[in-house]
Each structure stands twice: as C-alpha cells, then as structure tokens.
Amino acid sequence: MPQEGKSPALGSGIALKDLHLGYERADVISGLSLDVAAGEFIALLGASGCGKTTLLRALAGFVPVRRGEILLDGRDLSQTPPEGRGMAMMFQSYALWPHMSVAENIAYGLKLRGWSKERIRDRVAEMAALVGLEGLTARRIAALSGGQKQRVALARALAVSPPVLLLDEPLSNLDAGIRATMRHEIRALQQRLGLTTILVTHDREEAMSMADRVVILNKGEIAQAGTPEQVYHRPDNAYVARFMGAENTLPVGVTVEGDLRLPDGKTLRLAPDAMHIPQAIRSGSADLIFRADAASFDPVSRSMQDRAPEPDLRLRGQVRQQAYLGSVYRHEIEIGAHRILVDAPRKMPIGAVVEACIPATALCLFPARSQTTVTGQEAAAHAA
Ligand SMILES: Nc1ncnc2c1ncn2[C@@H]1O[C@H](COP(=O)(O)OP(=O)(O)OP(=O)(O)O)[C@@H](O)[C@H]1O
Incomplete structure (x- = not known):
C-alpha cells in the first residue's frame, strides 16, 4: 500500500x-x-x-x-x-x-x-x-x-x-x-x-x-x-465540547469580578487566560465543561488543609460508582447535588471521599445551557 x-x-x-x-x-x-x-x-x-x-x-x-x-x-x-x-x-x-x-x-x-x-x-x-x-x-x-x-x-x-x-x-x-x-x-x-x-x-x-x-x-x-x-x-461552544466527548458540566456563577462561584459555595479565581472562554460571559450563570480524562484525584488526606492554594479547580466529593474502561477506571463522583466523571489509572473504592483536581487549562466556560446541547444519549452514541 x-x-x-x-x-x-x-x-x-x-x-x-x-x-x-x-x-x-x-x-x-x-x-x-x-x-x-x-x-x-x-x-x-x-x-x-x-x-x-x-x-x-x-x-x-x-x-x-x-x-x-x-x-x-x-x-x-x-x-x-x-x-x-x-x-x-x-x-x-x-x-x-x-x-x-x-x-x-x-x-x-x-x-x-x-x-x-x-x-x-x-x-x-x-x-x-x-x-x-x-x-x-x-x-x-x-x-x-x-x-x-x-x-x-x-x-x-x-x-x-x-x-x-x-x-x-x-x-x-x-x-x-x-x-x-x-x-x-x-x-x-x-x-x-x-x-x-x-x-x-x-x-x-x-x-x-x-x-x-x-x-x-x-x-x-x-x-x-x-x-x-x-x-x-478549543471548542467554540458547549455543543461541540459535549459532542467531542467532554462528559462533565458543572453549573457555576460568574461574579462581576470574573471569579467563579462553585456549586459548593467556594469562590475560585483563575488567571484570566487560563480557561478556554470562547464566548463573552460577563456575569451570571455559566457552564464549566471538562473531560473526565483531564481530571485526576487524590484521596482526601489530613495534609490537604495545609496545602497551598493552587490555580486549579479542586472539588471534594464521594465515589459513587466506578467502571473499568480498559486503560483507566472511570469514577462517578458525587459533589453535592452534582455528579462528575473522573478517569484514573487506580481504582478508588465506592464510598471513598476524594478530591478531584482539574487543571485550569482543561476547563471550558460557556454561557449556561445554551440551546445547542448534546443529550447524554447522543454523546454516548457518538463516543468513538
Ligand atoms: N429523501 C428524503 N426525503 C425526505 N427527507 C429526508 C430524505 N433524506 C433525508 N431526509 C431527512 O433529512 C434530514 C437529514 O438527513 P441526513 O441523511 O442528511 O442526515 P445525516 O446527518 O446524514 O444522518 P445519519 O447520520 O443518520 O445518516 C433527516 O431529518 C432526514 O429524515
């Protein structure tokens, strides 16, 4: 050939x-x-x-x-x-x-x-x-x-x-x-x-x-x-992000100062150019979208409280489910009223309290729930 x-x-x-x-x-x-x-x-x-x-x-x-x-x-x-x-x-x-x-x-x-x-x-x-x-x-x-x-x-x-x-x-x-x-x-x-x-x-x-x-x-x-x-x-909109397999959407608030208010009530300030923000978002509600394979996590340890703040998104939650995908384990993490997926090479036990960490550069921020949404079924059907 x-x-x-x-x-x-x-x-x-x-x-x-x-x-x-x-x-x-x-x-x-x-x-x-x-x-x-x-x-x-x-x-x-x-x-x-x-x-x-x-x-x-x-x-x-x-x-x-x-x-x-x-x-x-x-x-x-x-x-x-x-x-x-x-x-x-x-x-x-x-x-x-x-x-x-x-x-x-x-x-x-x-x-x-x-x-x-x-x-x-x-x-x-x-x-x-x-x-x-x-x-x-x-x-x-x-x-x-x-x-x-x-x-x-x-x-x-x-x-x-x-x-x-x-x-x-x-x-x-x-x-x-x-x-x-x-x-x-x-x-x-x-x-x-x-x-x-x-x-x-x-x-x-x-x-x-x-x-x-x-x-x-x-x-x-x-x-x-x-x-x-x-x-x-670098998806231009939430539809493309989801269609290309970004599994996680977290509703957040954007303050007039440009900080993110997370579902757990914490406020996060990221370097302005760290996240991918292709559409203008002034303030109000927005969707933070990221891929399961961009996230990682460590079990919550006592030393966590002592750790210096890092310019990444950190979310604490509990493992609810896990499945083996071949090269990684996919975990479903419950964070308050929300669930996110995190891929990791090691299996975390169900019930473990963990901290998911997502680098700011892997985060995409879009206006909240634009009309161009991909349903869960569509995303699954088009997964490679
Ligand atoms: N010959 C036809 N007469 C009437 N409607 C049609 C005809 N062919 C396609 N459609 C409709 O046009 C729309 C687009 O169809 P099309 O086949 O281009 O989609 P597609 O993106 O290629 O879909 P798929 O991936 O399922 O093949 C659909 O709503 C379909 O039902």
Missing part, C-alpha cells in the same frame, strides 16, 4: 456559499458556507439527522440546491447534473456489482466514459496496485472480504481521476481491526494523490484521525470547523 507523504494537490477547491438544501417543505441545511482547499481532507461529523449525507449528496448532484452555490475551482456546479460534476462517491454499502469481477467493477466508470480496452486494462492494473489488490482482479466480488470489497470500491472511485472524492461512512461496515487499517490507507492515499476529500462519519475518532479539518454540524448549521486539535481542545 502507499507510503505516507504529501504531494502537490491534484484535487479541486470547493466553495459552498449560503447553501440551502432540503426535502419537500423542510429545510435540512440552511445558509451553510464552507471553503475546502484543493487537496484538503474534510470530515463532516454530527448527530444523526443533522444533514451530513444530504450535504454530501448535494455535492455529488443527487440533492437539488434550493439556494446558494457550489463552486468547484470557482465554477458554479449547483445546476449541473451528477454526471457533469465528475465527483466520485464511495458508500457504506460498497455499491459494487456482485456478479462482476474486481477488474470489471474497477473498469465500470471507464467503460461509461468510452475508454479503449487497452487503456482500461492498464488503468485497472494501476488502480489494483494502488489499493493493494494485485492478483485479485479476476476474483468475483462475492468471494472477497469486507476490507477487500472496500478497496475495490476505492479503486473504482479513483479510476476516473475525480476532482473530489466523497466518502459516505465508507468504513462503518468493517470490523474494528480492518477499519483502523483502511483509515490509515485511505488517508495515506489521499495525501499521496493530493485528493480533495469529504468524509461523512458518525465516529469522532475516525474524523479526527483522518481529516485535516473536522466540520461539526448541528441541525444543518456548522457548529465549528477546525483542526482535530481545535475542535477537541
């Missing part, structure tokens, strides 16, 4: 301008704008029904544009039929012809384009080598594994040298091991060919490990577009 390493972009740049898409009376995407650079890999991530597939299908030309533009290298495609756009789409279901051989499937788009037999033969061999299917070109699709079928689908999509590769959850039917391999291989191939690529996925780990930029959609709007590190560590 291909070696990792970037080459100059061969793909096309895309600009979506004030795009409106929908079905019958309902708008699914309303007023979405996004620029995708040539050779960039974008992952569209979002809860079920937020419009990811609709957007991808509109790019391919299968969903009509109600308003706005889809520009490919500056040319408006919004009224161009699918066959005139030349984009290649790869589906979760593979969408291969089961009665045909690997070679016939890879050749399918080339035949439609009227290529000669010789050119097709050479191109099929080139594509089979590119995706690691040498020696299997005569095999029938029915006699392939899931991972091999996915490679055929990829070879078929790439055979026509598309300006843009659209991937609709292409890996979700594969088991975990092959999925990890295919993620890496598709990413390496995309970088090597400089292909502009848009991936739709539910899986945030997949999105972060493959894409240059992750675009998080919420109800047809972009909640945030940023690098994997930005959306994970």
